[in-house]
Amino acid sequence: MNTIISVNQLKKSFDEKQVVKEISFAVKKGEILCLLGPNGAGKSTTINMLCGILDYDGGDMRYQGKNIKDCLNQFKRNLGVVPQDLAIYEDLSAEQNVRFFASLYGLKGRVLEEKVNKALDFSGLLERKKDKAKTFSGGMKRRLNIACAIAHEPELLIMDEPTVGIDPQSRNHILSSIKKLSQHGMTILYTTHYMEEVEEISTRILIMDSGTIIAEGTKESLKEDIFDERQFIMEIEEDNNLNVDEFYKIEGIKKVEKKAQTLTITTLKNIENLDKIIAMVIASKSKILNLFCRTASLENVFLRLTGKSLRD
Numbered sequence: 001m002n003t004i005i006s007v008n009q010l011k012k013s014f015d016e017k018q019v020v021k022e023i024s025f026a027v028k029k030g031e032i033l034c035l036l037g038p039n040g041a042g043k044s045t046t047i048n049m050l051c052g053i054l055d056y057d058g059g060d061m062r063y064q065g066k067n068i069k070d071c072l073n074q075f076k077r078n079l080g081v082v083p084q085d086l087a088i089y090e091d092l093s094a095e096q097n098v099r100f101f102a103s104l105y106g107l108k109g110r111v112l113e114e115k116v117n118k119a120l121d122f123s124g125l126l127e128r129k130k131d132k133a134k135t136f137s138g139g140m141k142r143r144l145n146i147a148c149a150i151a152h153e154p155e156l157l158i159m160d161e162p163t164v165g166i167d168p169q170s171r172n173h174i175l176s177s178i179k180k181l182s183q184h185g186m187t188i189l190y191t192t193h194y195m196e197e198v199e200e201i202s203t204r205i206l207i208m209d210s211g212t213i214i215a216e217g218t219k220e221s222l223k224e225d226i227f228d229e230r231q232f233i234m235e236i237e238e239d240n241n242l243n244v245d246e247f248y249k250i251e252g253i254k255k256v257e258k259k260a261q262t263l264t265i266t267t268l269k270n271i272e273n274l275d276k277i278i279a280m281v282i283a284s285k286s287k288i289l290n291l292f293c294r295t296a297s298l299e300n301v302f303l304r305l306t307g308k309s310l311r312d
């Protein structure tokens with residue numbers, strides 16, 4: 001995959017406090033890269049430096065291999081930004097808002113009108129295009145914010161927590177729109193502290209905490225790398241012969257718990273022992289009613305890496 005952006009040893013302090021600590025990462029063409037971290041982790045500061053809103057104290061950022069400072073205009077033409085705070089004009093209609101932002105990129109005439117309508121349609125606001133932004137719900141304003149950022153069809157779209165404080169319907173609309181934009185070839189850098197969003201849309205994840213990137217990978221690889229165990233949960237119809245201690249004789253078993261009809265077995269992930277576990281349950285003349293395997297969630301990954309829950 002081609003690298004569009006590379007960030008190297010980037011750092012930033014506010015009043016002696018270092019809030020971004022020499023971070024390095026790449027954004028690759030076509031990916032939905034999620035920057036995940038709790039409040040105050042340094043996500044917005046990083047994004048704002050990338051967009052040129054904030055100066056940085058050290059390190060550099062490259063676009064297509066060139067220092068962004070040396071190709072700022074080219075970079076900005078190919079960039080769309082959805083800021084954390086709404087950047088729309090309340091007294092203008094949806095259409096006027098999108099037209100204004102798209103025209104800043106030099107679009108005009110019929111092409112401009114086509115792209116404005118396309119962005120509004122994409123954001124589910126075409127039917128309300130003549131209405132003023134101030135008449136919109138919070139979720140619709142967020143969608144308008146996105147329409148303003150995508151009308152010029154940027155190569156890279158940076159979104160800073162675009163779903164904060166909105167209704168589930170608009171949130172779902174935004175998440176499915178992001179997946180569609182990605183399918184159409186747009187590269188997306190998305191910051192959030194919502195784990196579920198990362199599960200749903202990310203193709204790669206950077207986990208950030210206290211100004212540092214503490215882990216990087218796909219959701220599958222992060223779970224795989226950090227957890228060496230899995231759990232088998234069995235619902236059983238018991239015949240009273242099941243001896244929990246017997247399971248510890250099987251290689252890889254770490255913990256066995258039985259509560260009422262539920263048997264929970266924690267085992268090392270890289271040891272193939274399910275056949276032996278099932279054989280032992282059957283030998284006890286207990287009937288297996290249901291069986292499923294539980295693997296780690298991103299929430300577990302975050303907790304293991306930082307010692308705290310993302311919702312703290």
Ligand SMILES: Nc1ncnc2c1ncn2[C@@H]1O[C@H](COP(=O)(O)OP(=O)(O)OP(=O)(O)O)[C@@H](O)[C@H]1O
Binds near residue numbers: 015045
């Ligand atoms: N302009 C500023 N002046 C001083 N401190 C700042 C400024 N902007 C951010 N900070 C501090 O830098 C740290 C990182 O903030 P930042 O907004 O980048 O975090 P974040 O991960 O985006 O959090 P959130 O999810 O709340 O937006 C915080 O401690 C914040 O208080």
